[in-house]
Amino acid sequence: MATFQLEFVSPEKLLLSRPVEMALLPAADGQMGVLPGHAPMIVALSGGVISVREGGAETEALFVPGGFAEITPTRVTVLADEATPVAQLSRANAETRIAEAEKALADLQTAEGTTPERREAAMARLLSARAMLAAAQAA
Amino acid sequence: MASLKALRMRINSVKSTRKITQAMKMVAAAKLRRAQMRAEAARPYAERMERMLASLGVAVANQPDAPKLLVGTGGDATHLLVVMSGDRGLAGAFNTNIGRFARTRIRELEGQGKTVKVLAVGRKGATFLKREFGSRFVGEVSFAGKKTVGFEDAAEVAAKITAMLEDGEFDVCALLYNRFRSVISQIPSEQKLIPAALPEAEAEVAAGPQAQYEYEPTEEEILAALLPQNLAVQIYRAVLETNAGFYGSQMQAMDNATRNAGEMINKLTLNYNRTRQANITRELIEIISGAEAL
Numbered sequence: 001m002a003t004f005q006l007e008f009v010s011p012e013k014l015l016l017s018r019p020v021e022m023a024l025l026p027a028a029d030g031q032m033g034v035l036p037g038h039a040p041m042i043v044a045l046s047g048g049v050i051s052v053r054e055g056g057a058e059t060e061a062l063f064v065p066g067g068f069a070e071i072t073p074t075r076v077t078v079l080a081d082e083a084t085p086v087a088q089l090s091r092a093n094a095e096t097r098i099a100e101a102e103k104a105l106a107d108l109q110t111a112e113g114t115t116p117e118r119r120e121a122a123m124a125r126l127l128s129a130r131a132m133l134a135a136a137q138a139a
Numbered sequence: 140m141a142s143l144k145a146l147r148m149r150i151n152s153v154k155s156t157r158k159i160t161q162a163m164k165m166v167a168a169a170k171l172r173r174a175q176m177r178a179e180a181a182r183p184y185a186e187r188m189e190r191m192l193a194s195l196g197v198a199v200a201n202q203p204d205a206p207k208l209l210v211g212t213g214g215d216a217t218h219l220l221v222v223m224s225g226d227r228g229l230a231g232a233f234n235t236n237i238g239r240f241a242r243t244r245i246r247e248l249e250g251q252g253k254t255v256k257v258l259a260v261g262r263k264g265a266t267f268l269k270r271e272f273g274s275r276f277v278g279e280v281s282f283a284g285k286k287t288v289g290f291e292d293a294a295e296v297a298a299k300i301t302a303m304l305e306d307g308e309f310d311v312c313a314l315l316y317n318r319f320r321s322v323i324s325q326i327p328s329e330q331k332l333i334p335a336a337l338p339e340a341e342a343e344v345a346a347g348p349q350a351q352y353e354y355e356p357t358e359e360e361i362l363a364a365l366l367p368q369n370l371a372v373q374i375y376r377a378v379l380e381t382n383a384g385f386y387g388s389q390m391q392a393m394d395n396a397t398r399n400a401g402e403m404i405n406k407l408t409l410n411y412n413r414t415r416q417a418n419i420t421r422e423l424i425e426i427i428s429g430a431e432a433l
Contacts (some may be wrong), residue, residue, distance in 0.1 A: 010184060011371070012181055079187060
């Protein structure tokens, strides 16, 4: 079957670069499946699991806390701050993240002079942390 | 003329200094290699980020409600200078260079009647500028004590800058840092952060046939998320370059110190031997003239 190059890049290094057959991305507007020859796109990712499928079965599942993906017919580049294999996710870790995000959001609500953008960013962080917990529980 | 004992002690002290500088040079060389590797590893992300921004920025930049991070506030009255230096000394003129560069820039801007605010990243640059420009300081960040500076640290600085922009505390933001040209040459340079500089990006889009991307969600939303990230990436890159430049500079400084110590030892040893010879000759003369007098 045809493949395309899937790249995971974090600000600190290239995490992964290999040919795959299909990838499911947690796009901001919903799950999105990418096959070789996809139309060029730039999508924002919400927190969730990127699943790599080969031969009809999932071969790799990585959690990203948000980021961007650049899609071209021959390549998909995911820009994310981190990517953790789902099997290595820990619930405790996800729960502390949720607590942190909830606190940040609560602080924003009481603080003066907050902008909608800042509240939105805090909300996105909370949603991302919740997605992490869900992924950790599913694994 | 110094006594033999004093000379011997000086030679020994210079020798141990040479040992220390030699060890420091070796350590700096190893750290430099690591810093360079990290700078290398960070490049793919920055490149891809740039490519995305290139295709997005052009589309959105001309709109009236373009994000502030991209086009600035439109004003030009208050400048925020992010001055990036090393956290430690013993690196030749590395920290002094960036400090002087910043000083010239601040004076120049104030001469034009602008308000200047300084955000110092790195301890040495902060102490250098504080004496003269302490009242302009709005913040200080230091990575001293951290083993490696990660992306999160850079993101924190970026978040600080973004928050200040939203509060309308400055109009233009520039980054002053030592650009890493090679191990032996670091150039103090200025880079515009806000408004974001995208000149080469436009050329790339014009040339690239595959600039026709679809966007999901909208271009504006992606850009709004991408720009703060880009700011963090720019700062992270400067941090890495500063790091690599610092160790390059330190390696060179220590190499010079080691060589100077070697020269010093040679001179002192020559002096020591001459003195010893002179002492022997004098003693001989004393003995002989003593014997003759009998």
